[in-house]
Every structure is written in C-alpha cells, then in structure tokens.
C-alpha cells in the first residue's frame with residue numbers, strides 16, 4: 001500500500017495531519033507506599049482567596065478507604081476558628097478545613113506515623129461555591145521535605161456548573177481519562193460541541209456512565225462538560241476560549257477505537273478545525289496521543305463525524 005487512501009467519515013473527506021514525533025509510552029500509575037501525603041490546591045474557586053475541603057479520603061490498592069484515626073493533619077495555613085486542618089480528615093462531611101485567606105497555592109497534609117500504600121483518593125466539597133477549589137493534586141513524600149506528584153493537576157471546578165457539595169470526587173490509579181483538545185476552531189475564539197462519544201467499537205454509540213466529565217472551562221452554567229456526554233440533541237458543552245479541552249474520567253481503563261464529535265446545532269462554528277485525542281492512565285500526569293485530526297471542511301449544524309483512534 002504505497003498510497004493509502006484518504007478515509008471517508010460521514011461523507012466528509014478527512015485528512016490526517018502530518019506525523020509528529022512518537023509519544024512516550026504511558027506511565028501506568030501504581031499504588032505508592034509513603035508516609036506523608038498531601039492535597040495541594042493550586043487554583044482557587046469562586047473568590048480565589050480561600051478554599052475549603054470538607055473531607056479528604058485516601059484509598060488503598062483495592063480502593064478501600066484507609067482509616068483516618070491517629071493521623072496528624074496539618075496545612076499550609078488555615079482560616080482559623082473551627083475550620084482547622086483536622087476537620088478535613090475526621091470522617092465527617094459536615095465539617096471542613098478552610099485554607100489561607102490570601103489566595104493559592106495551599107495544601108493539606110496527613111501523616112499516619114508510618115508508610116501507607118495509597119491507590120486513590122477522594123475529596124468532598126463544602127457547600128459554599130466560593131471556596132471550592134479549581135484544581136487539586138495529590139502528592140507524597142518519604143521524609144516530609146521532598147514531595148513527588150502522585151496525580152497530575154486535576155480540575156474540580158470548571159467541568160460542572162458548580163461542583164456538587166457533599167458528593168465525593170474520587171480518583172484512582174486504575175482509571176483511564178480521555179480528552180479532546182481543540183487546538184483551533186472555525187469560530188477561532190470559542191469552543192463547543194453538542195455531543196462527544198468515546199466508543200469501544202466503531203459504529204456503536206456509547207453514552208458514558210459511572211465517571212465524570214471535565215473541561216478547561218465552560219461558557220455558562222448551561223454549557224457544562226457533562227452536557228457533551230449526555231447524548232442529548234438539545235444540550236452542549238461550550239467555552240469562550242481556544243485552545244480548550246473537554247473529556248471524561250472513566251472508572252476503568254477503557255479502550256477506545258472511535259471518537260464521535262457532533263457540532264452544535266446552533267453555534268456549529270465552535271466545533272474544532274484541528275484537535276487531538278489523548279488519554280491518561282496516571283491521573284493526568286502524562287497524556288498519550290491516540291489521534292490527531294484537522295483541515296477538513298467546516299461542520300454543518302449538528303453534523304456528526306467519526307474518527308478512528310488507537311489506544
């Protein structure tokens with residue numbers, strides 16, 4: 001096959017972009033055994049001045065919660081009063097730690113007095129939108145001095161209208177996270193899609209469940225990342241920025257063979273003119289490219305296109 005034919009997707013000629021240098025193989029995150037663990041908050045919430053966490057839970061390799069009793073809990077700073085660091089590690093979702101009052105970054109540290117094996121973590125947010133963190137990152141240390149990243153920087157606020165208070169946001173080493181990065185769009189300054197599907201089998205539609213959508217941001221509270229994965233023809237994700245990304249955290253290492261993108265029915269120019277499909281097996285520390293596409297005619301309203309990817 002000296003000359004491979006161009007691929008035809010939904011009556012549209014699609015030209016794969018030129019090859020880029022190969023991507024390093026994925027780092028498969030495994031449970032880590034260390035004594036010191038901390039939740040770093042790199043980006044604030046609504047106000048950006050302080051953040052609060054109702055509860056942090058560390059999980060072992062089987063994703064069983066590690067008992068919290070006896071741990072020493074500290075933080076970079078705390079608001080004061082009853083909102084002390086231990087309140088975020090007391091098993092009570094109704095109490096919380098509030099961090100420094102002058103912005104981020106901030107962190108909450110737990111020390112069990114001996115090494116523990118951690119395979120995942122979860123946070124529960126306080127019912128106060130202005131103090132919900134924008135991003136979190138789990139780190140560990142063997143000596144309490146030198147810190148290593150267990151996860152990448154995980155977005156909490158942004159993929160949802162407002163993160164739901166009282167519901168645990170959980171990440172684990174056995175997840176696979178898929179995303180689409182819109183490098184350019186036909187609108188040039190806005191991004192948006194009606195629907196996205198990460199399909200295990202070509203031609204078989206899939207609506208995800210059991211995970212969580214996320215994005216770099218959202219245009220309004222009615223254009224959330226979740227709405228790109230609900231399969232509905234009347235909801236969409238959108239953000240007033242390019243480049244941008246939108247994706248889904250699957251609870252297992254899901255294989256994807258085909259991606260379906262549907263342009264918005266109204267603002268179809270917000271669909272990508274070039275994008276990459278990537279996945280992460282190490283909580284967003286590294287991304288593996290599964291496909292790169294672009295340079296095709298502009299989407300028509302509500303048009304669906306299919307792309308073959310490798311994972």
Ligand SMILES: [Ca+2]
Pocket residue numbers: 054055087088089090091092093094095096
């Ligand atoms: Ca608590």
